[in-house]
Amino acid sequence: MLRDKKRYIMLEATSELKTDKDELDRALKQAVLSLVGQLGYYDISPKLVSLVDGKHFVVRCRLKGYERMLLASALVKRLGATETGLYTLKSSGTIKALMKDIVSENLADD
Numbered sequence: 001m002l003r004d005k006k007r008y009i010m011l012e013a014t015s016e017l018k019t020d021k022d023e024l025d026r027a028l029k030q031a032v033l034s035l036v037g038q039l040g041y042y043d044i045s046p047k048l049v050s051l052v053d054g055k056h057f058v059v060r061c062r063l064k065g066y067e068r069m070l071l072a073s074a075l076v077k078r079l080g081a082t083e084t085g086l087y088t089l090k091s092s093g094t095i096k097a098l099m100k101d102i103v104s105e106n107l108a109d110d
Helices: 021-044 063-075 095-109
Strands: 006-013 047-051 056-062 086-092
Touching (some): 006 063, 021 056, 021 063, 056 063, 056 095
Antiparallel strands (some): 006 056
């Protein structure tokens, strides 16, 4: 049996998200479900992994549904009670590499 491969995506919200991690995870899953349907949701299997700050967070998805996750995140207009849009900043096969790239970019900007 093949291993289920994952992708990690760093997303940026256009507005400050004043929610905790669990509430944001539920809102993100509900938004993806409404945009791609149940079969698409199963292919994606989104999960909020890390909340970096009020605007940046990391989502894990299955490699099989990676492209659908990118499309769904681009179409999100609301997360919970907050109207917002989402931008994809980076993606990687491991969270360690994703965070390393983000930290090195932030240091280069300073």
